[in-house]
Amino acid sequence: xxxxxxxxxxxxxxxxxxxxxxxxxxxxxxxxxxxxxxxxxxxxxxxxxxxxxxxxxxxxxxxxxxxxxxxxxxxxxxxxxxxxxxxxxxxxxxxxxxxxxxxxxxxxxxxxxxxxxxxxxxxxxxxxxxxxxxxxxxxxxxxxxxxxxxxxxxxxxxxxxxxxxxxxxxxxxxxxxxxxxxxxxxxxxxxxxxxxxxxxxxxxxxxxxxxxxxxxxxxxxxxxxxxxxxxxxxxxxxxxxxxxxxxxxxxxxxxxxxxxxxxxxxxxxxxxxxxxxxxxxxxxxxxxxxxxxxxxxxxxxxxxxxxxxxxxxxxxxxxxxxxxxxxxxxxxxxxxxxxxxxxxxxxxxxxxxxxxxxxxxxxxxxxxxxxxxxxxxxxxxxxxxxxxxxxxxxxxxxxxxxxxxxxxxxxxxxxxxxxxxxxxxxxxxxxxxxxxxxxxxxxxxxxxxxxxxxxxxxxxxxxxxxxxxxxxxxxxxxxxxx
Amino acid sequence: xxxxxxxxxxxxxxxxxxxxxxxxxxxxxxxxxxxxxxxxxxxxxxxxxxxxxxxxxxxxxxxxxxxxxxxxxxxxxxxxxxxxxxxxxxxxxxxxxxxxxxxxxxxxxxxxxxxxxxxxxxxxxxxxxxxxxxxxxxxxxxxxxxxxxxxxxxxxxxxxxxxxxxxxxxxxxxxxxxxxxxxxxxxxxxxxxxxxxxxxxxxxxxxxxxxxxxxxxxxxxxxxxxxxxxxxxxxxxxxxxxxxxxxxxxxxxxxxxxxxxxxxxxxxxxxxxxxxxxxxxxxxxxxxxxxxxxxxxxxxxxxxxxxxxxxxxxxxxxxxxxxxxxxxxxxxxxxxxxxxxxxxxxxxxxxxxxxxxxxxxxxxxxxxxxxxxxxxxxxxxxxxxxxxxxxxxxxxxxxxxxxxxxxxxxxxxxxxxxxxxxxxxxxxxxxxxxxxxxxxxxxxxxxxxxxxxxxxxxxxxxxxxxxxxxxxxxxxxxxxxx
Numbered sequence: 001x002x003x004x005x006x007x008x009x010x011x012x013x014x015x016x017x018x019x020x021x022x023x024x025x026x027x028x029x030x031x032x033x034x035x036x037x038x039x040x041x042x043x044x045x046x047x048x049x050x051x052x053x054x055x056x057x058x059x060x061x062x063x064x065x066x067x068x069x070x071x072x073x074x075x076x077x078x079x080x081x082x083x084x085x086x087x088x089x090x091x092x093x094x095x096x097x098x099x100x101x102x103x104x105x106x107x108x109x110x111x112x113x114x115x116x117x118x119x120x121x122x123x124x125x126x127x128x129x130x131x132x133x134x135x136x137x138x139x140x141x142x143x144x145x146x147x148x149x150x151x152x153x154x155x156x157x158x159x160x161x162x163x164x165x166x167x168x169x170x171x172x173x174x175x176x177x178x179x180x181x182x183x184x185x186x187x188x189x190x191x192x193x194x195x196x197x198x199x200x201x202x203x204x205x206x207x208x209x210x211x212x213x214x215x216x217x218x219x220x221x222x223x224x225x226x227x228x229x230x231x232x233x234x235x236x237x238x239x240x241x242x243x244x245x246x247x248x249x250x251x252x253x254x255x256x257x258x259x260x261x262x263x264x265x266x267x268x269x270x271x272x273x274x275x276x277x278x279x280x281x282x283x284x285x286x287x288x289x290x291x292x293x294x295x296x297x298x299x300x301x302x303x304x305x306x307x308x309x310x311x312x313x314x315x316x317x318x319x320x321x322x323x324x325x326x327x328x329x330x331x332x333x334x335x336x337x338x339x340x341x342x343x344x345x346x347x348x349x350x351x352x353x354x355x356x357x358x359x360x361x362x363x364x365x366x367x368x369x370x371x372x373x374x375x376x377x378x379x380x381x382x383x384x385x386x387x388x389x390x391x392x393x394x395x396x397x398x399x400x401x402x403x404x405x406x407x408x409x410x411x412x413x414x415x416x417x418x419x420x421x422x423x424x425x426x427x428x429x430x431x432x433x434x435x436x437x438x439x440x441x442x443x444x445x446x447x448x449x450x451x452x453x454x455x456x457x458x459x460x461x462x463x464x465x466x467x468x469x470x471x472x473x474x475x476x477x478x479x480x481x482x
Numbered sequence: 483x484x485x486x487x488x489x490x491x492x493x494x495x496x497x498x499x500x501x502x503x504x505x506x507x508x509x510x511x512x513x514x515x516x517x518x519x520x521x522x523x524x525x526x527x528x529x530x531x532x533x534x535x536x537x538x539x540x541x542x543x544x545x546x547x548x549x550x551x552x553x554x555x556x557x558x559x560x561x562x563x564x565x566x567x568x569x570x571x572x573x574x575x576x577x578x579x580x581x582x583x584x585x586x587x588x589x590x591x592x593x594x595x596x597x598x599x600x601x602x603x604x605x606x607x608x609x610x611x612x613x614x615x616x617x618x619x620x621x622x623x624x625x626x627x628x629x630x631x632x633x634x635x636x637x638x639x640x641x642x643x644x645x646x647x648x649x650x651x652x653x654x655x656x657x658x659x660x661x662x663x664x665x666x667x668x669x670x671x672x673x674x675x676x677x678x679x680x681x682x683x684x685x686x687x688x689x690x691x692x693x694x695x696x697x698x699x700x701x702x703x704x705x706x707x708x709x710x711x712x713x714x715x716x717x718x719x720x721x722x723x724x725x726x727x728x729x730x731x732x733x734x735x736x737x738x739x740x741x742x743x744x745x746x747x748x749x750x751x752x753x754x755x756x757x758x759x760x761x762x763x764x765x766x767x768x769x770x771x772x773x774x775x776x777x778x779x780x781x782x783x784x785x786x787x788x789x790x791x792x793x794x795x796x797x798x799x800x801x802x803x804x805x806x807x808x809x810x811x812x813x814x815x816x817x818x819x820x821x822x823x824x825x826x827x828x829x830x831x832x833x834x835x836x837x838x839x840x841x842x843x844x845x846x847x848x849x850x851x852x853x854x855x856x857x858x859x860x861x862x863x864x865x866x867x868x869x870x871x872x873x874x875x876x877x878x879x880x881x882x883x884x885x886x887x888x889x890x891x892x893x894x895x896x897x898x899x900x901x902x903x904x905x906x907x908x909x910x911x912x913x914x915x916x917x918x919x920x921x922x923x924x925x926x927x928x929x930x931x932x933x934x935x936x937x938x939x940x941x942x943x944x945x946x947x948x949x950x951x952x953x954x955x956x957x958x959x960x961x962x963x964x
Contacts, residue, residue: 107724108839152673163671165680179931188869189645189835190909191634191684192924193916193936193954198647198680202673219728242589246701249731353671357590387670427672434675442674449661453943454675460942461935472675 001044004065005091009045011061016054019097022046031075031092032084035142039080039436042088043070050097052172052180052211058093059209060178068469069093071205073116073144078351079435081151081204085470095146098211106131106217110169112184114212115146122215131217132291134161134252138335146210152202154431156334159386160252163431164201167216171197173208176462186214199457204433205468207461219291225298226287226327227306229318230280234360234385237284239314240305241386244286248301253287254386255334256363261341261380262333268343269336272329276317284315284385285334287327337382338391346402347380347393348410350417354426356388363390366420370394373416374409389430392417418445434472442473483526486547487573491527493543498536501579504528513557513574514566517624521562521918524570525552532579534654534662534693540575541691542660550951551575553687555598555626560833561917563633563686567952577628580693588613588699592651594666596694597628604697613699614773616643616734620817628692634684636913638816641868642734645913646683649698653679655690658944668696681939686915687950689943701773707780708769708809709788711800712762716842716867719766721796722787723868726768730783735769736868737816738845743823743862744815750825751818754811758799766797766867767816769809819864820873828884829862829875830892832899836908838870845872848902852876855898856891871912874899900927916954924955 001009001023013021022028023045032041047069049055062069068090072082084090095116103112106129113122119133119140126133137143137155147153149171154163161167169186183197200208231237237256244251259281266272276283288298299320306318321327341347354362367379376397383390394413396405418428422445434442443451454473458465465478483491483505495503504510505527514523529551531537544551550572554564566572577598585594588611595604601615601622608615619625619637629635631653636645643649651668665679682690713719719738726733741763748754758765770780781802788800803809823829836844849861858879865872876895878887900910904927916924925933936955940947947960 105839108837109727154671158671165677175931175935177931177934179934181931181935182929185837185907187835187837187907187909187912189636189640189866189871189912191911191913191915192909192932194685194689194939195647195680195683196932196935198677199939201677203676207676245591353669355590355667355669357587384671389671425667425669427669427674429673430669430671431673433673447664449657449659449663450674450678452659452661453657453663453678456942457676457681457939460938 002089004067005044008061008065008067008091012047012058015057016049020048020050020054022048028092031072031094034080034083035076036078039083041084041086043084043090043092044088046092046094048094048097052098052174055093055098055174055209055211056178056180059174059176062466063176063178063464066464066466067091068466069209070468071095071146071150071209073147074118074139074142076139076143076147077151077435078432079429079437081433081435081471082147083436090469093209095144095211098146101125102212104129109217110186110214111217112212112214113145115144115210117145119143119145119148126217127220130220132220133167133215133217135164135167145213145215149201149210149213150203150205151433154384154387154389156253156255156384158384159254160249161218165198168197168201169214169216171200171210172212173200173210175208176464176467181208184212184214202433204435204472206458206472207467209467221289221291222295223290223298224287224327225302226285226321226330227302227318228275228330229284229286229306230276230278230316231282231284231314232280232316234282234363236314237282237385238356238360240284240309243309243314244305247305248288248296250288250290250296250298250301251286252289253285255285255383256385256390257283257285257334257337257382258380259283261337261382264340264344265333265336268340272333272336275319275330278317280316285330341380341393345396346406347395348406348413350392350414351430351432352392352417352421352426352428353387353389353430354421354424356386358424359385359388359390362420362424366424369420370413370417374413377413387430388426414441436471439470439472439474484571486549487526490543490547490549490573494529494540497539498531502530502532502536504530510574513554513576516562516565517558518560521565523566523568525566525572525574526570528574528576530576530579534580534656537575537580537656537691537693538660538662541656541658544948545658545660545946548946548948549573550948551691552950553577553628553632553691555629556600556621556624558621558625558629559633559917560914561911561919563915563917563953564629565918572951575691577626577693580628583607584694586611591699592668592696593699594694594696595627597626597692599627601625601627601630608699609702612702614702615649615697615699617646617649627695627697631683631692631695632685632687633915636866636869636871638735638737638866640866641736642731643700647680650679650683651696651698653682653692654694655682655692657690658946658949663690666694666696684915686917686954688940688954689949691949703771703773704777705772705780706769706809707784708767708803708812709784709800710757710812711766711768711788712758712760712798713764713766713796714762714798716764716845718796719764719867720838720842722766722791725791725796726787729787730770730778732770732772732778732780732783733768734771735767737767737865738867738872739765739767739816739819739864740862741765743819743864746822746826747815747818750822754815754818757801757812760799762798767812823862823875827878828888829877830888830895832874832896833912833914834874834899834903834908834910835869835871835912836903836906838868840906840908841867841870841872844902844906848906851902852895852899856895859895869912870908896923918953921954921956
């Protein structure tokens with residue numbers, strides 16, 4: 001521990017008690033590695049303030065002593081965004097004790113939750129008042145409100161409800177000078193200059209530490225219908241999506257799956273089978289829901305949609321889940337894709353987006369380009385077609401030594417894929433953020449005007465570069481020193 | 483003209499032709515005064531670039547020569563936001579020639595419009611493809627896309643569709659260093675750090691000059707129903723709103739009108755009459771629409787809603803417009819309120835918001851406080867209850883000399899009202915922005931952490947303070963020199 005860190009730790013312990021600090025290496029160890037084991041950092045202490053005021057006091061002291069802080073919620077980042085630098089110069093600031101639901105106001109359609117509230121807890125709190133928080137993802141048992149907001153998380157309901165950016169009505173955050181920004185009033189109209197709440201959403205903890213958020217909740221689902229559809233191409237899938245959007249606001253999920261990816265699921269995941277008898281090059285999982293009092297029957301919405309699309313030759317075949325068990329079986333295929341892809345062999349994964357209208361071409365033509373450029377590889381693209389966002393995997397050629405191939409080729413493959421994404425007007429990070437993993441590619445692909453603006457904002461708000469060092473747009477000297 | 487201004491004007495004329503510059507005082511004069519005649523500035527030239535590239539070149543030259551620029555669209559600001567400083571050190575940069583619709587893509591639900599496109603033109607373009615741009619306001623014949631986005635404009639459809647912030651899917655803007663930020667791809671998911679598009683929305687031209695925007699369009703209205711409702715209190719009106727929100731997504735407008743304000747309309751505006759026979763303390767104008775293929779019948783939505791509310795004693799009486807002519811007559815009352823209030827005598831006007839749930843108390847209790855504190859005055863609050871946003875007028879006592887009263891009392895009244903708004907957790911500028919008019923009150927009421935963050939961002943992005951000087955959060959030395 002540096003002398004500055006020691007002073008900070010001692011001050012926090014004396015002001016806020018023993019439970020606000022941990023220096024036990026065994027207790028700290030799990031929080032130094034990201035959950036996929038790709039990034040390993042060092043930190044001599046975890047600070048765990050119990051209130052916004054304590055966060056503000058800690059930040060003010062850290063600013064005075066020049067000690068960097070890494071905010072951490074559930075530590076479920078896919079890009080090393082919550083892992084401290086390897087040189088141990090930063091302390092972890094955990095939001096685990098900021099775990100109160102300050103307000104559940106179903107009439108106003110909102111919940112005010114502290115940063116450490118876990119997504120599952122938020123779902124339960126909304127359900128208890130006949131509502132739901134319309135964002136869900138696999139890490140729901142660990143991911144926290146602060147992390148979800150700081151990374152602008154997505155999920156399978158973005159089509160209808162948007163990402164966290166649309167669901168966060170306001171945030172409370174401690175800024176690097178120790179001041180508290182309070183946007184929890186969540187005004188529907190507020191034109192007092194730059195939108196600080198939106199600036200903090202997706203900032204990955206580099207501009208402020210979110211301590212609480214006002215979140216939108218919506219009426220609970222009263223009924224749902226889930227369909228599985230076979231199509232010839234992503235273009236046909238997009239046409240089906242357009243029809244769904246024109247027909248009804250009830251469609252909440254629209255996920256595309258390649259036929260060969262479905263094959264991997266059936267091969268590797270027990271008790272799975274194809275919902276359709278016939279083989280198709282592409283498949284779509286579609287879900288419609290009814291919520292609120294006067295909503296359409298979702299079963300009828302999907303029946304009408306799919307019957308029309310079948311009659312017009314847009315789709316090849318379709319089936320509606322006849323029971324909740326069957327609906328779950330359809331969704332299990334979708335949620336097993338990552339696991340099945342892993343089981344099928346090594347692959348370089350990408351989390352990318354392009355404009356929705358451009359996505360079918362990307363999935364066909366650009367995917368073919370990748371396979372030509374790296375002979376023997378096979379691409380797999382699946383996910384949120386309606387958001388213009390797919391998980392784009394490039395699988396190793398058959399028979400290669402996986403780790404060696406990855407070490408040799410992954411960088412070149414990712415650079416090539418990212419170049420195609422940029423050429424298509426897309427984003428090299430659709431859902432997961434930049435964290436540590438994509439810092440270099442973001443800097444390479446810019447564009448320069450964007451990087452310059454991000455750096456200027458970072459330097460203006462956090463001139464000492466003490467908030468989540470080394471992430472997103474590290475300032476000069478902010479990279480971890482070995 | 484300063485030597486620097488002369489160099490800039492000469493360079494622009496030689497590079498981009500005579501029509502890109504005007505130095506004719508008669509041609510310039512109308513653009514030096516805001517449309518209400520409250521702010522008067524000076525500028526020796528108007529620059530009118532014809533493309534984003536020309537804007538970028540002009541900005542780069544202005545940065546080199548140190549010449550401030552005031553971006554101007556339709557010049558319809560309510561707060562002097564587009565009026566140049568009085569000392570003439572800035573030039574006006576007009577977006578009038580950036581008037582192309584670059585793309586109308588109804589299948590994607592978007593239009594890409596240049597900054598100088600007038601709102602009415604945008605409405606017409608959307609209507610031509612069976613769609614609509616769901617934002618409307620009185621200045622639709624003058625207000626431009628660039629100004630609407632830069633001020634995060636609102637209107638009477640915010641309840642359902644949000645302000646410009648929700649309708650702007652991405653912007654193209656020239657930053658103060660002459661670089662172009664291109665966010666027009668309008669990715670639904672893009673987590674490459676801070677959201678520059680959202681930062682530029684509502685920035686009032688102080689961080690970038692918006693040159694184009696990708697805007698959301700939605701299916702055209704196929705049928706609408708308009709109702710007029712009498713209630714005893716804003717609290718009852720809010721309960722009606724909650725019922726409407728639970729019942730249906732079809733309600734797009736929900737406007738509250740005080741009984742005495744309705745009286746002013748009937749007194750001052752020809753051919754108006756009260757829609758209800760009985761007198762009520764408060765009235766609500768409610769509109770439901772059907773759009774898209776499977777939408778509910780809006781007439782039935784309102785019938786069910788109002789019948790239930792009447793049976794439960796929430797409302798006192800209600801009538802549905804029996805014809806489009808009657809619907810227009812109801813709306814004419816709403817749109818005549820400002821004119822009727824003006825005709826009824828001098829008043830100090832405020833554009834404020836508080837959390838929606840808090841608004842009824844504000845309209846009753848805080849309004850009474852104002853009337854007690856300034857004896858003889860009478861408050862009038864009307865507008866967008868569902869957005870927590872009302873136009874809050876404080877009328878002069880009967881018999882006073884209007885201009886003298888205004889000169890004497892307006893400042894104290896506004897400060898008192900703003901203090902109440904801040905105490906209620908609200909915003910001193912809901913719709914109109916800060917411009918010149920509210921700079922001092924924003925600085926006074928902060929909070930300090932907010933002002934510090936705004937200033938830091940402004941200084942980081944526009945270190946020479948050349949973009950729309952004197953507006954929003956003027957930096958040191960940026961105020962107009964007499």
